[in-house]
Ligand code: KG4
């Protein structure tokens with residue numbers, strides 16, 4: 001990416017939920033290394049993330065993963081120019097691990113640290129690809145807890161076009177998977193089972209498909225799935241058909257609203273990000289509809305869709321570089337006396353300032 005004031009090596013740390021991610025991003029050479037540890041196997045038997053177990057596992061993994069990334073990138077800590085960690089939103093205990101390690105490293109190295117908004121990480125991750133989209137674009141952000149359509153004009157210049165009024169699309173996948181007796185996380189499990197099924201056998205609702213706005217609602221879908229299961233599913237084929245219908249219903253609404261958002265903004269570029277954007281049916285349907293309407297769709301490679309350290313390193317680097325270009329001091333500069341650090345378990349993306357603007361406090 002051009003426009004940087006000087007080359008900068010950023011260490012990114014992600015610990016907001018059930019993945020410990022570390023990465024090194026160089027503003028000129030790109031991603032130099034990344035490592036990820038997923039806690040899925042640990043949480044699986046509980047049917048979802050157990051926050052206390054998540055925090056403890058982040059503590060165990062973060063230092064070995066950081067060493068691994070430095071080794072892979074053939075770098076030393078002394079070469080790192082800045083440290084970015086996920087400040088929120090997410091699980092408080094899990095966030096504290098990344099924030100504590102990031103802040104301590106920054107203090108010890110005398111380098112700036114920056115707290116990154118997890119969703120901004122997702123939102124900007126498509127810019128890491130070999131063929132990055134140009135601003136402005138419309139972004140469909142579909143993670144476990146958020147479903148939002150945004151107009152993205154520059155780093156930090158985001159307009160919310162629509163969002164879910166209740167459950168997120170990822171939640172609809174996860175809750176439907178649980179009702180079907182599938183494992184956690186539910187999205188990939190539903191997608192796998194759906195491959196053996198056919199849509200159309202069970203008429204699930206397409207909530208808000210024709211609402212005329214760009215908002216979503218997915219909680220009714222989960223209720224419809226529960227009702228259908230309570231009436232009895234005769235065999236494995238019926239389970240696969242229901243999984244397929246869940247995926248089809250969610251994807252149909254996401255695609256229709258995304259296309260409408262791009263048209264409403266008079267733009268021609270759509271970017272998708274967040275865990276659900278790894279869904280192959282969603283990617284295929286978006287591609288098909290976009291082709292017909294002359295819209296270009298940018299999807300991050302699947303490993304960058306779900307949580308990772310690379311997107312945090314990258315978003316932190318973009319923010320620090322934007323601040324530097326404005327000749328503003330970095331939001332948090334080191335060395336400084338470590339009197340504490342912020343985490344923001346609840347942090348709406350809409351409250352994120354543009355580079356150079358002061359952050360609103362909690
Ligand atoms: O962005 P992410 O990794 O974590 C959050 O920030 O929430 O998103 C996790 C969500 C979960 O709901 C998971 O079921 C969903 O992304 N997901 C998928 C797929 N892979 C992950 N949903 C549908 N199809 C997939 N292939």
Ligand code: ZN
Nearest residue numbers: 143275306307
């Ligand atoms: Zn995420």
